[in-house]
């Protein structure tokens with residue numbers, strides 16, 4: 001077996017003990033509170049990891065793009081899939097209907113009537129049926145109907161369209177207290193209207209360990225928890241020890257006493273900063289700061305470090321946002337105790353349609 005030290009860099013590694021523990025911890029927590037676990041596979045895009053999540057007790061998977069649904073259907077990972085993205089346009093709705101034939105359930109979300117009509121027409125064309133959830137914006141400011149009243153209106157409109165089947169409500173991410181207030185009010189309205197709401201789907205890794213504080217949730221969708229990253233550590237949901245993905249990079253230059261340059265830039269680590277500063281956390285040099293990236297160079301400020309790496313040394317970088325790193329590389333290396341146990345092609349890499 002190849003040793004991790006022999007991996008050419010930059011290389012994306014996944015520490016299997018850590019990943020397996022993340023799977024157990026999250027599934028255990030949700031199971032304890034009777035909330036179904038529907039992991040989002042966009043974080044890893046690797047069917048074999050989806051299979052591990054299913055084996056741990058997930059009820060199904062979440063995908064963001066039809067391309068991901070297709071890759072995971074090819075690998076026969078789960079026959080219950082939720083697609084959490086407005087599907088627009090005939091090309092996509094035709095693909096949706098085709099892949100839905102290979103699954104027991106492929107539910108979608110939407111937040112507007114244009115998408116609902118397109119899905120209904122596709123279902124009629126293909127003689128199928130589309131189960132749907134209404135996406136609710138409960139504070140994130142992205143997709144989603146803006147009020148509980150609008151959720152009911154859209155559900156009613158869509159239920160009148162041929163071959164659409166209402167299943168429930170979906171939001172991302174669960175936020176205090178707005179999500180609870182929005183969903184409680186919506187459920188009250190649906191009840192008054194005599195419409196059953198079998199599924200209420202929440203999501204987000206920072207929200208996992210408080211999912212039970214949203215008693216209306218029937219399921220939770222988390223993705224990042226499988227690897228964790230700087231953003232999750234910053235949210236207080238994980239520690240560095242819980243970070244399974246590490247980009248192994250080599251120090252290729254030490255232009256000054258306080259500067260190191262590593263061979264991982266935006267084309268591996270990505271420039272995603274979201275809620276944090278810097279561009280990754282160096283496990284071996286926790287006081288180092290990745291101050292800037294160009295495409296192939298990572299600039300590391302070592303001013304605060306007592307120990308400093310030399311040219312040729314390898315470092316392990318926890319990326320800011322692991323989900324985007326997955327989309328940058330052809331394969332990731334599953335490692336345990338210093339050896340490479342498995343090489344996984346990132347099968348759904350680049351499936352952005």
Ligand SMILES: Cc1ncc(COP(=O)(O)O)c(C=O)c1O
Nearest residue numbers: 084172203204205221222223224
């Ligand atoms: C719709 C939706 N659900 C669930 C998730 C999973 O959230 P996280 O990556 O925080 O686990 C995401 C992530 O962006 C998402 O967009």
